[in-house]
Amino acid sequence: MKRVVLFLATNLAILVVLSIVMSVVMSVFGVDFGSYTGLLVFAAIFGFGGAFISLFMSKWMAKRATRARVIEQPSSDVERWLLNTVARQAQIKMPEVAIYDSPEPNAFATGATKNSSLVAVSTGLLRSMNKDEVEAVLAHEVSHVANGDMVTLTLIQGVVNTFVIFLARALAGLINSALRGNQQGGSHHGGGGFAYFGLVILFEIVFGALASLIVFYFSRQREYRADAGAARLVxxxxxxxxxxxxxQGRESQLDDKMLAFGIKGKLTKSELMMTHPPIEKRIAALRDRRFQ
Known part of the structure; x- marks a missing residue:
């Protein structure tokens, strides 16, 4: 229940902030959101705005979603070793290091910038791996931060969000106008109504699914690069x-919003729908020294 409330509150906050931004843009720059130019501005505000607000809230959300405990003063040799290992690997400002309680072996990195990041490991990972293996996992997550992967993926998500919102509304407006025999002189809304909004929802689902393939592709590529970065470090x-x-373990149990940031993803029937490449391909890439 706590996660549902957090999800709803976060999305409500995003909508409120973006609505305020849209009102300011309309009043200051006089943008007509009924034109195609205005529609593109509207799509960019919500496409990039939502992606970047989620990015800036990512560390806060990750801590609460996983109940991760940031190590401020190490209380054990394991915690002290984790801090020292990340400090040794980091070529950036020292990330926060946290442990979260989960039986699955996993880890993730998130944060709005390279100098404001979080690296977290599960208790299951610490129990199931030896120090060399944990060190490699930490190096993988530190490489994600050093590569700026969170920002890169956010930019890509913002671009695809913008085009999904724009194309869905533009096509829905054209079809709705044609069905009503009423051209709106370039207006994207085609007169509005239930038919228009129904078409918008349909097109957003279709275009969103296609756009996800692009995001998944870039997500898989960054996993290869983070593996290569870990190989260089350790x-x-x-x-x-x-x-x-x-x-050897089960697939990732991280929430969908955090799945792409974990070291391990979920299996699907098609690799095109995976945020992470199959582990055997990642191992093969390391052995062939690809993505180095």
């Missing part, structure tokens, strides 16, 4: 051993 054998260990 050596390919350690990263391969960590991936082999991960392959």
């Amino acid at each position: 050596g390919a054998p350690k990263m391969i051993a960590a991936l082999q260990r991960l392959s």
Whole structure:
């Protein structure tokens, strides 16, 4: 229930902020949101705005979704080792390091910028892996942060969101106008009404599914690069051993919004729908020294 409330509150906050931004743009710049130019501005505000607000809230949301405990003063040798290992690997400002309670072996990194990031590992990962393997996992997550992967994926998500919103409304307006025998002189809304909004929803579902394939592709590529970054930091054998260990466990149980940031993803019938490449392909890439 807590996660549902958090999800609803977050999305409500995003809608409120973006509505205020849209009102300001309309009053200050006189943008007509009934024109195609205005529609593109509207789509960009909600497409990029939603993506970036989610990015800036990502660390806060991740801590609460997983109930991660940030290590401020280490209370054990394991916690002290985790802090020292991340500090040694980080070529950026020291990320926050956290542990969250979960039986599955997993870890994730998130944060709005390279210098304001979080690296978290599960208790299941600490129990199931030896120090060399945990070190490789930490190096993988630190590489995500150093590569700026969170910002890159947000920009890509913003672009595809913008085009999904724009195309869905533009096509819905054209079809609705044609069905009513009423051209609106370039207006995207085609007179509005239930038919228009029904078409918008339909097209957003279709275009959103197609756009997801683009986001999933870039997500898989960044996993290869983070694996390669870990190999440079700790050596390919350690990263391969960590991936082999991960392959023995079940698929990721992280929430969908955080799934792309974990070291392990979920299996699907098609690789096109996966946020992470199959582990055997990641191991093969490390052995072939691809993405180095």
